[in-house]
Amino acid sequence: MRKLRIQRISALVLGLLLAATAVVLCLFFLGGETPEGQRLLPELSQSEPTQTDALLVWMYVLFGLALLVTLGGVTYKFVARCVLSPRSALRSLSGMALLAVVLGVSWCAGSDRPLDMPGYDGTENVAFWLKAADMFLYAIYVLLGIAAALALGFGIARRFR
Numbered sequence: 001m002r003k004l005r006i007q008r009i010s011a012l013v014l015g016l017l018l019a020a021t022a023v024v025l026c027l028f029f030l031g032g033e034t035p036e037g038q039r040l041l042p043e044l045s046q047s048e049p050t051q052t053d054a055l056l057v058w059m060y061v062l063f064g065l066a067l068l069v070t071l072g073g074v075t076y077k078f079v080a081r082c083v084l085s086p087r088s089a090l091r092s093l094s095g096m097a098l099l100a101v102v103l104g105v106s107w108c109a110g111s112d113r114p115l116d117m118p119g120y121d122g123t124e125n126v127a128f129w130l131k132a133a134d135m136f137l138y139a140i141y142v143l144l145g146i147a148a149a150l151a152l153g154f155g156i157a158r159r160f161r
Contacts, residue, residue: 017062024058027051102139110134 031051049055074096081089111134112127 021058021062024051024054028055099139099143102142103135106138106142107131107135109138 028049028051031049034048034050074093077092078089081092110131112131114125114127115130117125
């Protein structure tokens, strides 16, 4: 009974997040363009949607929620296992340790060379933010590759059982 309630709640939350994402995407794609006098782009021939900020804010909200849920789940699992068996609790942190290694290696692989961006006068074109952006991009590539390899590997292994 408890599992069914949790499944209903998670399905409801997923539905709400998907609906909100659909609304934000509709605003972004159908919300029109910024008037030419207010555009940030130096080339006025390029389009600039008016709701770009809404899309970026929604992505930050989703990223924060994912981070909060992930850290909360890891903490809960660690504490629950620590009560039963401290050794298995330390083993449960291996995934987070692997993520930290991937982030560290991808930080080192990132470039700190400033980008040439015409019309940009912001303060984020510095080594730290450039390396952070590269770190996240490289980590996404590595983690997607690992996920694809695991899905393929488990699919093949299931055929031989």
